[in-house]
Amino acid sequence: MTWIWSALAAFGAGALGAMGLGGGGILVIYLTLMVGMPQLQAQGVNLLFFLPCAVISIIINAKRKLIDWRNALWIALGGLPATLLGIWLSDLIDGRWIGYMFAGLLIFIGLRELFSGLFDKLLRKKA
16 A cells, blocks of 8 residues: 555655655655654655656657757756755755654745735735
8 A cells, every 4th residue: 555655755856856846855854753664764765766767757848859968967067066066965954853854844844835825915015
């Protein structure tokens, strides 16, 4: 029965990820809350899950001419030092705190999305 839930979580994460909606977040949440996997291990599984999904998405989006290769290259190059920094920090920070930071980020993004229309109206009235 567990494999069915894992397959459904992977399917949902893949579909949301393909739409650019952060499917990896769904997978990490599933792995930590439902499977009981430690946060850092769940993030590692998520990275491995992401690789084939990313390759397929890149191929399809490139065929649709939806990739600005110049900007993508600069963004990727800029992200590499941050990746090394993140790996180094994850060794220093307890996995529980990384989970708290992840939860806080999800709450912040969720509230921002939920109330974005309200904030846009308020900002337009001031301008």
